[in-house]
Amino acid sequence: MTTLTTGRGRGRILPPPVTGQELVLIGVIAALWLMLTLVTPSFGTAASLQPLLVRLAPVAVIAVGMTLVIVSGGIDISVAASLMVCSVVTAKLLVGTGLPMLPALLVSLALGGLLGAINGLLIVYGRVHAIIITFGTANLFQFIGLRIFDSQTVNNIPAAFAFLGRGEAGRTLGVPHSFLLMLLIVAAAWWYIRHMPSGRHFYAIGGDQRSARLAGIPVSRRIMSAYVLTGVLVGLAACMTLAGGTSTLDQNVGRGQELAVIAAVVIGGTSITGGRGSVLGSVLGALLVQTVRSGVTQLGWPSQLANLFVGLCIVIAVGTDLMRERRRAR
Amino acid sequence: MQTREETQPLLSLRDISKRFGGVRAIRHADLELRPGQVHAIVGENGAGKSTLIKILSGAEQLDTGTITLDGEAIGIRTPADAIERGIATVYQESQLFGELTVAENIFIGRELRRGPRVDWAEQNRHVVELLGRLDLPADIATRAVSTLSAAEQQQVSIAKALSRDARVLILDEPSAILTQAEIDVLFRAIRRLTDQGVAIIYISHRLDELFSIADVVTVMRDGRTLGTYDLAEMDVRRIAELMVGGEVLESSRDRRGTRGQPRLSLRGLGSSGRFHDIDLDVAPGEVVVLYGLIGSGVAEIASAVYGVDPITAGELILEGRRVRPRSPRHARSLGINLLPANRKAAGMFSFQPVAFNISVGNLRYFRRLAVWLDRDRERAAARGLIDRLAIKTPDERTHVGNLSGGNAQKVVLARQLVERPPVLVLAEPTQGVDIGAKEEIHRIIAELADAGTAVLVTSSDLGEAIRIADRLVVVREGTVFAEFPPHARQSEVLAAAAGERSGTDGGSAAQEEAPS
Numbered sequence: 022m023t024t025l026t027t028g029r030g031r032g033r034i035l036p037p038p039v040t041g042q043e044l045v046l047i048g049v050i051a052a053l054w055l056m057l058t059l060v061t062p063s064f065g066t067a068a069s070l071q072p073l074l075v076r077l078a079p080v081a082v083i084a085v086g087m088t089l090v091i092v093s094g095g096i097d098i099s100v101a102a103s104l105m106v107c108s109v110v111t112a113k114l115l116v117g118t119g120l121p122m123l124p125a126l127l128v129s130l131a132l133g134g135l136l137g138a139i140n141g142l143l144i145v146y147g148r149v150h151a152i153i154i155t156f157g158t159a160n161l162f163q164f165i166g167l168r169i170f171d172s173q174t175v176n177n178i179p180a181a182f183a184f185l186g187r188g189e190a191g192r193t194l195g196v197p198h199s200f201l202l203m204l205l206i207v208a209a210a211w212w213y214i215r216h217m218p219s220g221r222h223f224y225a226i227g228g229d230q231r232s233a234r235l236a237g238i239p240v241s242r243r244i245m246s247a248y249v250l251t252g253v254l255v256g257l258a259a260c261m262t263l264a265g266g267t268s269t270l271d272q273n274v275g276r277g278q279e280l281a282v283i284a285a286v287v288i289g290g291t292s293i294t295g296g297r298g299s300v301l302g303s304v305l306g307a308l309l310v311q312t313v314r315s316g317v318t319q320l321g322w323p324s325q326l327a328n329l330f331v332g333l334c335i336v337i338a339v340g341t342d343l344m345r346e347r348r349r350a351r
Numbered sequence: 352m353q354t355r356e357e358t359q360p361l362l363s364l365r366d367i368s369k370r371f372g373g374v375r376a377i378r379h380a381d382l383e384l385r386p387g388q389v390h391a392i393v394g395e396n397g398a399g400k401s402t403l404i405k406i407l408s409g410a411e412q413l414d415t416g417t418i419t420l421d422g423e424a425i426g427i428r429t430p431a432d433a434i435e436r437g438i439a440t441v442y443q444e445s446q447l448f449g450e451l452t453v454a455e456n457i458f459i460g461r462e463l464r465r466g467p468r469v470d471w472a473e474q475n476r477h478v479v480e481l482l483g484r485l486d487l488p489a490d491i492a493t494r495a496v497s498t499l500s501a502a503e504q505q506q507v508s509i510a511k512a513l514s515r516d517a518r519v520l521i522l523d524e525p526s527a528i529l530t531q532a533e534i535d536v537l538f539r540a541i542r543r544l545t546d547q548g549v550a551i552i553y554i555s556h557r558l559d560e561l562f563s564i565a566d567v568v569t570v571m572r573d574g575r576t577l578g579t580y581d582l583a584e585m586d587v588r589r590i591a592e593l594m595v596g597g598e599v600l601e602s603s604r605d606r607r608g609t610r611g612q613p614r615l616s617l618r619g620l621g622s623s624g625r626f627h628d629i630d631l632d633v634a635p636g637e638v639v640v641l642y643g644l645i646g647s648g649v650a651e652i653a654s655a656v657y658g659v660d661p662i663t664a665g666e667l668i669l670e671g672r673r674v675r676p677r678s679p680r681h682a683r684s685l686g687i688n689l690l691p692a693n694r695k696a697a698g699m700f701s702f703q704p705v706a707f708n709i710s711v712g713n714l715r716y717f718r719r720l721a722v723w724l725d726r727d728r729e730r731a732a733a734r735g736l737i738d739r740l741a742i743k744t745p746d747e748r749t750h751v752g753n754l755s756g757g758n759a760q761k762v763v764l765a766r767q768l769v770e771r772p773p774v775l776v777l778a779e780p781t782q783g784v785d786i787g788a789k790e791e792i793h794r795i796i797a798e799l800a801d802a803g804t805a806v807l808v809t810s811s812d813l814g815e816a817i818r819i820a821d822r823l824v825v826v827r828e829g830t831v832f833a834e835f836p837p838h839a840r841q842s843e844v845l846a847a848a849a850g851e852r853s854g855t856d857g858g859s860a861a862q863e864e865a866p867s
Contacts, residue, residue: 218462228448237460
């Protein structure tokens with residue numbers, strides 16, 4: 022009996038590390054990049070790819086947390102508002118105190134974690150669907166953020182986050198640090214959700230919460246941790262956003278990010294009803310969205326076309342998912 | 352088997368009672384379970400089987416009585432308690448997680464670890480061994496549960512139950528969703544387990560199969576255990592008689608004279624995988640009841656007539672014309688109205704007032720100038736039906752969700768009666784309603800028939816079927832199995848639906864031909 026497990030290696034014991042949908046995504050992205058490089062030679066250059074990766078990093082980092090949230094059967098639409106709160110607080114702190122990078126980063130992470138904890142607590146103890154709770158907190162966080170902005174842009178932000186920025190200081194061998202940090206987080210999250218017992222629990226909770234509880238899984242704690250983690254990652258994304266921008270910050274920061282993140286997660290093959298999905302897929306989804314946006318810009322097409330293409334991606338991703346489900350249901 | 356009498360009981364229940372409010376769900380029940388034995392529990396719906404199981408599995412707690420395991424009195428307070436004592440339950444509804452592998456499902460919540468991570472190899476080794484015990488292929492250990500068939504998933508649930516060293520395994524209607532071939536596989540698995548000394552409690556409505564798997568059977572009726580019988584000394588008819596008791600149910604219907612041409616006829620009607628070769632006539636003024644156990648195909652016949660499930664064979668004749676309902680809307684326009692089974696999922700709009708629930712689906716009738724709703728007429732119709740069906744509601748503006756089950760069911764029924772329907776199909780008309788409402792609904796059904804509606808009822812409630820039927824048709828394994836006149840004996844009908852292998856041996860099919 023043991024020959025079965027040892028004889029055929031790890032691939033037999035675990036589900037495959039990369040699923041079909043992820044391979045399709047990789048293929049689509051590769052094809053897009055190839056096409057764009059051929060059509061607009063400037064696409065393949067560092068000057069074009071570096072900003073793409075810098076813009077990708079915050080979305081992908083939040084998407085990691087969002088994947089856990091959605092896999093466990095929830096959703097968090099307050100991430101854009103949290104992002105605004107974290108960036109404006111951090112920006113004002115930098116302006117006011119001239120804090121160095123690390124303490125400022127910690128403040129942003131802690132603040133994000135706190136906002137995530139508020140979501141988590143309300144969802145676990147309020148027993149109201151996550152979409153309602155986070156819709157409420159999104160408005161609340163937005164109010165807080167706008168109050169802190171006080172109807173003014175934050176100007177002359179010191180370049181404390183240059184290390185994560187889009188300038189020369191933010192790169193090693195031409196690769197943006199924020200992208201490297203993102204890779205690190207994605208790898209850690211991928212390993213966590215695949216190999217740690219608590220990581221596997223998210224799938225069980227999203228599959229059937231009642232059964233998960235009966236199986237002895239600490240459901241409330243896991244759900245809580247998904248929202249806190251998402252909040253912390255939003256805090257990190259806020260710092261990346263600050264670093265990737267100019268020395269001013271206006272009230273539009275983060276606007277629409279929640280939809281960009283959810284789009285990435287859904288395109289990546291995560292089921293919006295929970296129970297299925299992967300971190301790798303979400304990051305690939307984010308990369309696809311960013312590639313489409315960059316591509317449309319570089320081709321000189323009207324920018325609203327990017328929305329059309331992203332919308333199509335979502336429809337195709339959800340459509341193939343549904344078709345697979347229905348085939349299986351037979 | 353021959354040592355059954357000598358072996359010490361593994362688990363015994365003595366004088367168990369349990370009340371839910373004013374309802375005595377279990378009264379002084381006794382049960383004795385021996386290792387290596389398959390112990391069947393049978394009884395009609397509401398006899399107390401599931402409550403007894405829930406007490407054993409820790410989902411409910413007993414009021415009085417004792418449970419003894421290995422001669423030692425124990426208390427079972429939570430599902431975890433039961434599992435710890437080695438009492439595992441496989442419920443009808445799966446508690447598996449589709450996207451996780453079989454091995455993961457079995458160890459979820461108590462993963463084996465190597466350092467911080469899951470020890471996949473070790474988990475897998477255990478699971479492969481476990482699957483071997485059930486004679487299942489080792490390679491399903493790493494497959495996602497959602498890719499397995501219902502039967503395979505059930506086996507995985509059994510494996511999961513066993514993985515916690517279960518000595519008592521409770522199977523709650525395991526065969527209801529399985530095909531015959533799958534049932535054979537299940538039985539082989541059960542025999543392997545009993546060979547290993549596991550004691551099995553087997554709940555089933557299908558009496559025939561007990562004879563191929565169980566050693567003894569305990570019959571329950573009205574919350575009592577009537578006794579435990581050796582299956583070698585029983586037959587289907589005797590079990591059925593014990594289940595229903597000696598009580599003779601009066602049919603509420605007195606047959607009137609000739610009914611004339613059938614209004615609705617089913618000719619060789621079939622829907623692939625659901626039912627086949629159904630021939631049936633329903634005349635105006637007649638109540639025809641299709642009675643069958645869950646899984647017999649009875650529910651699907653109603654759905655097909657109403658255009659929900661596809662008709663793949665045969666034809667439906669309505670007043671001499673061949674029709675084929677494509678959708679519920681189409682069925683209604685043809686004059687076939689349906690009261691769906693499970694009103695909560697398919698019948699009522701809980702957050703809407705009574706009047707809305709009655710008028711929805713009849714909006715054309717309430718339309719004024721083809722545009723807006725005639726609210727006065729809607730209100731008047733709702734009030735009229737509230738009176739006629741004796742629906743207990745403060746007024747027609749009350750939300751249906753606030754009414755009792757029986758009254759909510761009457762509201763859903765009222766919707767079908769706004770315009771006097773030529774054909775009314777009722778699926779499980781009194782499921783989950785109290786006894787008073789049940790009688791009233793039966794009275795309404797009789798009145799409708801007397802007023803000339805052709806009524807087709809599908810039911811899994813034997814008493815109801817006998818009480819209201821002008822003709823009672825037993826459906827089994829997807830087709831018509833036997834037909835009974837009014838005043839049929841309960842035990843005969845039950846035996847036909849639940850057990851006797853062919854329609855001829857009891858003679859019940861041959862004995863009654865519809866008067867033609």
